[in-house]
Amino acid sequence: MSEVDVRPLAESEYRQANDLFLASLHVPERSSEERWRRSVTRYEPGRVFGAYLGEELSGTAMSLSSSLEVPGGAVLPAAAVTGVGVRADRTRRGLLRELMGAQLADTRRRGEPVAMLHASETRIYPRFGYGLATRAHRVSVSRLLGGLRDDAPAGGQVRLVDGPSAEKLLPELYARISTGRPGLIGRSEGWWSTRLFGTVENGGAQRIAVHSDESGTDDGFALFEPAKTDHHFGDGAVALHVGELHAADAVATASLWRFLLNLDLVTTVSAIDRPLDEALPWWLADRRGYAVDRLDDDLWVRLVDVPTALAARSYGAAEPVVIEVRDPVLPENAGTYRIGPDGTEPVDDRPQLTLDVDVLGSLYLGDVAVTTLADANRVEVHDPAAPPEADRLFATPRPPWCGTGF
Numbered sequence: 523m524s525e526v527d528v529r530p531l532a533e534s535e536y537r538q539a540n541d542l543f544l545a546s547l548h549v550p551e552r553s554s555e556e557r558w559r560r561s562v563t564r565y566e567p568g569r570v571f572g573a574y575l576g577e578e579l580s581g582t583a584m585s586l587s588s589s590l591e592v593p594g595g596a597v598l599p600a601a602a603v604t605g606v607g608v609r610a611d612r613t614r615r616g617l618l619r620e621l622m623g624a625q626l627a628d629t630r631r632r633g634e635p636v637a638m639l640h641a642s643e644t645r646i647y648p649r650f651g652y653g654l655a656t657r658a659h660r661v662s663v664s665r666l667l668g669g670l671r672d673d674a675p676a677g678g679q680v681r682l683v684d685g686p687s688a689e690k691l692l693p694e695l696y697a698r699i700s701t702g703r704p705g706l707i708g709r710s711e712g713w714w715s716t717r718l719f720g721t722v723e724n725g726g727a728q729r730i731a732v733h734s735d736e737s738g739t740d741d742g743f744a745l746f747e748p749a750k751t752d753h754h755f756g757d758g759a760v761a762l763h764v765g766e767l768h769a770a771d772a773v774a775t776a777s778l779w780r781f782l783l784n785l786d787l788v789t790t791v792s793a794i795d796r797p798l799d800e801a802l803p804w805w806l807a808d809r810r811g812y813a814v815d816r817l818d819d820d821l822w823v824r825l826v827d828v829p830t831a832l833a834a835r836s837y838g839a840a841e842p843v844v845i846e847v848r849d850p851v852l853p854e855n856a857g858t859y860r861i862g863p864d865g866t867e868p869v870d871d872r873p874q875l876t877l878d879v880d881v882l883g884s885l886y887l888g889d890v891a892v893t894t895l896a897d898a899n900r901v902e903v904h905d906p907a908a909p910p911e912a913d914r915l916f917a918t919p920r921p922p923w924c925g926t927g928f
């Protein structure tokens with residue numbers, strides 16, 4: 523639509539863009555001054571786009587500087603896309619399409635081979651090349667059925683820290699321990715400032731537990747708060763909600779869960795964004811106290827520079843496979859690639875498999891098998907020998923996991 527003008531916003535326009543985004547999500551109130559002072563630190567010059575119809579800001583999209591760990595342990599610069607919204611009276615006129623086009627071009631210019639996001643609705647982003655790449659569990663644990671088994675990993679100590687201490691501790695701690703799994707992403711300073719708002723200001727409802735190992739080195743943390751605040755003394759029923767729990771190893775993870783499940787008066791602990799392979803049910807005295815309440819889609823990945831992204835990850839032992847990638851939004855990405863245990867290269871060979879770039883995004887971190895996507899008619903199979911080989915190439919030892927909202 524030619525009447526749509528997309529351009530980077532000036533700092534003076536960030537707040538208007540934020541209000542537009544919140545209204546598009548039906549958030550009832552504008553952000554308070556207090557919260558905005560923190561939220562604005564997430565905005566990076568040049569990364570905030572506005573879509574204008576005439577002189578009116580009518581849509582917006584932004585990204586944060588981030589990074590993505592890929593199979594094999596390489597960490598790629600990545601654009602963490604967020605703040606996407608179009609005014610309710612201006613939707614379905616192509617504003618998002620224009621915003622996405624400008625943002626993807628900007629991401630390529632910055633040399634970031636990957637863009638990623640969390641989607642409000644699953645049908646919006648595949649058309650722009652994003653594929654669902656990691657999933658996460660929402661879980662709840664009943665404390666009434668007992669805590670952890672005696673033989674669950676244990677060691678070190680858990681302490682509560684206040685908001686100002688957390689602001690100093692957590693960014694370094696997260697960066698140090700959050701490695702070794704595809705899907706983990708980098709968190710900017712502005713991200714942390716916004717995340718800890720509820721700890722430092724806003725009544726401080728959010729609490730923080732930090733685990734340190736036997737030598738006294740911090741190696742894990744959990745952010746949690748009461749799920750509801752209207753309980754009365756004597757109710758004997760407090761539900762806790764864990765917003766995140768990141769730890770370096772099984773001892774630190776189990777110790778933080780033990781701490782949460784041993785808190786007096788608490789009957790239920792629920793948590794979001796948990797990895798699919800977390801050992802928690804195996805640590806519990808009675809695993810029927812554990813429930814997966816929901817399987818959420820987590821990180822969506824868009825390969826913005828396909829050859830660079832393909833070359834950055836490692837592959838499992840299998841026969842090489844020739845894959846044709848289609849990318850109508852970024853045609854420079856389209857091509858045919860031989861992918862094998864020793865790496866990838868563009869080739870002119872006849873493809874054994876053909877797929878769209880969003881499907882490649884879903885395969886990229888190892889969350890889903892090629893065979894499954896072939897069964898779903900999302901991968902065209904020209905050679906029936908190829909899917910099982912491609913399964914082995916793309917598989918990862920552990921399921922990918924992000925665990926960071928943005």
Ligand SMILES: CC(=O)SCCNC(=O)CCNC(=O)[C@H](O)C(C)(C)COP(=O)(O)OP(=O)(O)OC[C@H]1O[C@@H](n2cnc3c(N)ncnc32)[C@H](O)[C@@H]1OP(=O)(O)O
Pocket residue numbers: 546547581603604605606607608609612613614615616617618619620639640641642643645646649
């Ligand atoms: C990463 C994040 O921030 S997630 C948050 C996303 N924001 C929201 O969900 C807030 C509420 N929704 C909105 O603000 C808007 O409806 C948006 C941003 C989702 C879409 O903006 P629009 O300007 O209406 O999209 P646009 O007109 O460019 O549509 C492009 C295409 O996507 C399709 N589309 C747009 N929104 C949706 C949707 N919610 N579900 C399915 N298809 C959609 C359109 O039909 C169109 O398809 P076409 O190319 O086949 O014609």
